[in-house]
Amino acid sequence: MELFFQQLINGLTIGTIYALIALGYTMVYGIIQLINFAHGEVFMVGAYIGLTVIMFLGFTAAANLPLALLYLALILLISMIVCGLLGILIDQIAYRPIRNSPRLVALISAIGVSFVLQNVVMLIYGPQDKGLPQIFPDIKFIFGEVTITLMQILIFAVSLVLMVLLHFLVQNTQIGRAMRATAQDHKMARLVGINVNGIISLTFFIGSSMAAVGGVLFGLYYHTINFHDGYLAGLKAFTAAVLGGIGNIPGAMVGGILIGLAEGFGAGYISSEWKNVFAFVILVVILLLKPTGLFGERISDRA
Amino acid sequence: MSQIRLQRHWIYGLIIFLCFAIPFIDRSAYHQEVLTTAGIYILLALGLNIIVGYAGLLNLGYAAFFAIGAYTYASLNLAWHVPFWVAIPIAFVVTSIFGFLVGLPVLRVKGDYLAIVTLGFGEIVRIIFNNLEITGGPNGLLGIAHPTLFYPVWNNGLAWARLDFGVQSFPYYYLVLVFVIFVAYFSLRLDRSKLGRAWIAVREDEVAAGCMGIPVARVKLAAFAVGSSIAGIAGTIYAAKQGTVTPDSFDFILSVMILAMVVLGGLGSVFGVILGGLVLSILPELLREFSIYRMLIFGLVMILMMIFRPQGFLGNVRRKYELTSRRKYF
Numbered sequence: 001m002e003l004f005f006q007q008l009i010n011g012l013t014i015g016t017i018y019a020l021i022a023l024g025y026t027m028v029y030g031i032i033q034l035i036n037f038a039h040g041e042v043f044m045v046g047a048y049i050g051l052t053v054i055m056f057l058g059f060t061a062a063a064n065l066p067l068a069l070l071y072l073a074l075i076l077l078i079s080m081i082v083c084g085l086l087g088i089l090i091d092q093i094a095y096r097p098i099r100n101s102p103r104l105v106a107l108i109s110a111i112g113v114s115f116v117l118q119n120v121v122m123l124i125y126g127p128q129d130k131g132l133p134q135i136f137p138d139i140k141f142i143f144g145e146v147t148i149t150l151m152q153i154l155i156f157a158v159s160l161v162l163m164v165l166l167h168f169l170v171q172n173t174q175i176g177r178a179m180r181a182t183a184q185d186h187k188m189a190r191l192v193g194i195n196v197n198g199i200i201s202l203t204f205f206i207g208s209s210m211a212a213v214g215g216v217l218f219g220l221y222y223h224t225i226n227f228h229d230g231y232l233a234g235l236k237a238f239t240a241a242v243l244g245g246i247g248n249i250p251g252a253m254v255g256g257i258l259i260g261l262a263e264g265f266g267a268g269y270i271s272s273e274w275k276n277v278f279a280f281v282i283l284v285v286i287l288l289l290k291p292t293g294l295f296g297e298r299i300s301d302r303a
Numbered sequence: 304m305s306q307i308r309l310q311r312h313w314i315y316g317l318i319i320f321l322c323f324a325i326p327f328i329d330r331s332a333y334h335q336e337v338l339t340t341a342g343i344y345i346l347l348a349l350g351l352n353i354i355v356g357y358a359g360l361l362n363l364g365y366a367a368f369f370a371i372g373a374y375t376y377a378s379l380n381l382a383w384h385v386p387f388w389v390a391i392p393i394a395f396v397v398t399s400i401f402g403f404l405v406g407l408p409v410l411r412v413k414g415d416y417l418a419i420v421t422l423g424f425g426e427i428v429r430i431i432f433n434n435l436e437i438t439g440g441p442n443g444l445l446g447i448a449h450p451t452l453f454y455p456v457w458n459n460g461l462a463w464a465r466l467d468f469g470v471q472s473f474p475y476y477y478l479v480l481v482f483v484i485f486v487a488y489f490s491l492r493l494d495r496s497k498l499g500r501a502w503i504a505v506r507e508d509e510v511a512a513g514c515m516g517i518p519v520a521r522v523k524l525a526a527f528a529v530g531s532s533i534a535g536i537a538g539t540i541y542a543a544k545q546g547t548v549t550p551d552s553f554d555f556i557l558s559v560m561i562l563a564m565v566v567l568g569g570l571g572s573v574f575g576v577i578l579g580g581l582v583l584s585i586l587p588e589l590l591r592e593f594s595i596y597r598m599l600i601f602g603l604v605m606i607l608m609m610i611f612r613p614q615g616f617l618g619n620v621r622r623k624y625e626l627t628s629r630r631k632y633f
Contacts, residue, residue: 035415097610102625103415104361108566109609111559115602123595231555235426238419277430280423284408287420291412 002145007268008261013152013221015260016159020214021237022244022252023166024087024207030183030247031203032099037110038090040234041117042083042208046215047225048121049079051132059135065150068136072154072220079216080209087208088201096197114231121227129226132219155217162213163253166206170249179203183247232276236263239283245293254294258282322480326473335472337588339544342479343537345580348564349486349573350533355562356571357499358526359506361418364405364425365561368398368531370432370553372538377444377548378437387450387543394535402531406524425558432550443549450478450543468543475544482540483577486533490573493529502526507625563601567608569615578616 021043028036053059053075094113098105139150170176181189182199190196218233219225240259244251259279266278286293326335347369354362375394379385385393408420432438439445452466452474468474493499501522504512513519542548560583568579587597608615 035419094606094610098613101609101613104355104566104570105609105613107361107415107418108562109606111562112602112605112609115598115605119596119599119602123599235422239423242416242419273434274430277427280426280430283423284420284427287412287416287423288408291416 003268005143005146007264009146009148009152010268011261011264012257013155013260014263015240015257016156017214017218017221017256018233018237018240018259019253019256020159020162020210020217021233022240022256023163023210023249025238025241026244026246026249026252027179027203027207029241030249031179031200032095033103034095034106035110035238036090036095036207037107037234038094038113038117039207039211040230040232040237041114041121042087042090042230043211043215043218043233043237044225044227044230045086045117045121046079046083046208046212047219047229048125048130048215048227049082049212050075050216050219051125051130051225053078054133054135060133065137065139071135072158076158076213076216079212083212083215084205084209087204087211090208091201091204118227118230125227127227129224132223132225134223135220151221155221158213158217162210166210167249169206175199175202236279239279239286242283243286243293245295248293248295251293251295319484322484323477326476332472335476337585339472339475339479341581341584342476342483343541343544344561344564344584345483345577346479346486346537346540347534347561348568348576348580349483349490350530350537351561352530352565352571352573352576353490353493353533354526354530355565356576357494357506358502358523358530360406360523360526361415362421362527362530363418363555363558363562364421364423364428365531365534366553366555366557367405367425367428368402368534369538369541369557370428370548370550371401372398372535373542373548373553374432374438374444374538375535376539376542377447380447380542381444384448387448387539391536391539394539395532396535398535398538399528399532402527402529403524405531406527422555422558425553425555429550429553432553438550441550443547445547447542447546447548449546450474470546475540479540482536486536487573487577494571494573498522498525503621563605567604567615569618571621572615572617575615575617582616 021039024039024042025036028034028039057074059071059075090113094109095106098109136150136154141148141150141153168176170179178189178194178199179202181192181194182196186196189199214233214237215225218229236259237256240255241252242255243258244253244255259282262278262282263275267275325338329335347365350368351362351365354360354365372394375397376385376387376390379390379393380387405421405424408417412420432443433441449468449470451468453463454466456462456464466474468478501512501517504515504517505519505522509519512522564579564583565576566579567583568577569575583601587594590597590600593600612618
């Protein structure tokens with residue numbers, strides 16, 4: 001039973017990180033029907049920006065919790081802004097010129113962006129793993145055999161707040177309505193006075209900044225990052241988006257957590273060597289049995 | 304018209320002759336080695352071209368079929384000493400069966416969802432090879448036999464001489480060359496065949512093709528099976544040449560590289576794909592000094608090509624219109 005709860009906690013933690021990344025996939029896909037292959041790399045860049053901020057400002061282990069939270073807020077904010085702008089830049093350079101081209105063209109371009117980002121990061125930071133210092137006081141909550149770290153609680157709390165805010169933004173504000181309208185029909189959205197290109201840029205900004213949060217939390221949780229990390233995390237997050245129904249924001253959150261749990265329990269009960277296979281098996285099975293995902297109303301191909 | 308066709312045949316003949324003559328003109332083993340590797344890539348690119356270029360089905364897990372081919376020969380050879388020449392048709396059949404099975408999802412998903420299913424499949428295959436004991440886990444399989452060839456000689460009567468391919472370069476060069484010529488010819492013929500025309504129809508408009516009586520599902524599965532089996536051949540040759548197979552040589556990057564060869568060369572164009580394969584496998588050798596920038600340059604080229612010339616170096620007119628039109632290709 002301890003194993004169950006421990007893997008539940010671990011799975012939830014990594015699952016919320018996948019959910020944060022999945023939001024970007026699902027939002028971009030919802031609006032321009034593009035699998036933004038470079039999104040996983042944005043996540044990875046987010047982690048590296050976090051590292052850079054920590055190094056640059058010379059953060060060390062914070063003495064108390066409020067100071068640690070202040071550090072975290074600062075790191076997240078900078079990383080979100082940088083990655084958000086990076087997302088807009090990627091769209092402007094690599095996707096906008098081919099907006100009306102067939103999907104294959106955009107997909108190849110996205111893979112190109114992914115290679116560029118990976119290698120730029122590798123050239124700047126080097127190919128070896130980079131360690132992140134511990135900035136949080138090492139607080140653990142122990143319930144019998146089950147341990148929950150402060151970091152895990154923070155990851156969960158930060159993600160939850162951001163997801164609720166995002167849900168509110170999309171469902172209850174003018175901007176959110178414009179986003180939903182653009183996702184439904186670009187031409188009609190433009191006719192009713194929505195700045196479609198602006199909305200697309202905004203979507204890239206929000207999606208990328210969510211990935212940045214995921215990246216920073218990932219780095220702080222595992223204490224080590226590598227320029228390769230974006231690919232696998234990105235794929236799993238994409239799986240999460242598909243599982244939840246692509247284009248569906250709450251679906252991405254649920255999907256992320258389910259993938260995290262599957263991975264946690266799979267690693268705990270079956271074998272950690274096969275950990276990475278579960279997400280892919282789920283992906284293939286979902287696509288074959290229910291391509292619309294759990295909550296998706298979209299059909300798999302609108303072409 | 305016949306005048307032009309005749310000239311074309313002469314040009315093809317000349318090119319093939321030059322390819323056969325290269326090892327005699329340039330005796331550098333390194334160059335032969337690079338060209339052999341390029342040839343294996345070209346084989347893969349030609350196979351993928353059938354799936355992506357002809358039938359318009361995006362496959363991002365093509366390296367898996369290459370891996371299946373390589374592991375088929377490796378395990379058959381290590382377990383039962385199955386010789387290379389026997390393993391080739393077996394690998395061909397095995398990979399085409401896998402291609403068929405992986406192709407089954409095409410009946411349900413389309414477009415980039417299909418790309419993701421194939422990507423997932425590719426990863427699953429790699430992880431399985433990485434974790435199974437019978438495939439040697441992450442260390443892979445070692446000590447796979449190199450091919451041997453018996454050929455007749457006249458030595459006071461007919462006798463059989465034995466050629467061990469070993470670790471020399473030139474026998475593999477010729478082996479790969481023969482297969483490339485064969486597969487290229489096969490692709491060209493296939494393009495004009497009934498099946499090839501059915502692929503074009505399905506690619507351009509699936510519904511219309513179905514209405515004209517084309518069995519869409521069967522035609523798509525055929526593309527998967529045929530395209531994958533070529534990767535099986537390439538995999539067998541690769542395993543025989545290397546003598547070892549490891550799971551990490553069949554990663555996602557390889558699938559993307561092959562796709563890039565097809566796309567940069569020209570989707571659906573056999574000569575374009577050969578050119579793309581040559582350029583992308585020789586370029587890294589020339590850029591050896593800048594090897595850390597290699598993937599960066601590669602990524603930039605992919606983006607720029609998609610923006611300015613999506614039909615590739617030698618894309619044909621029909622594909623050009625498909626790829627630059629506002630209609631969805633996938």
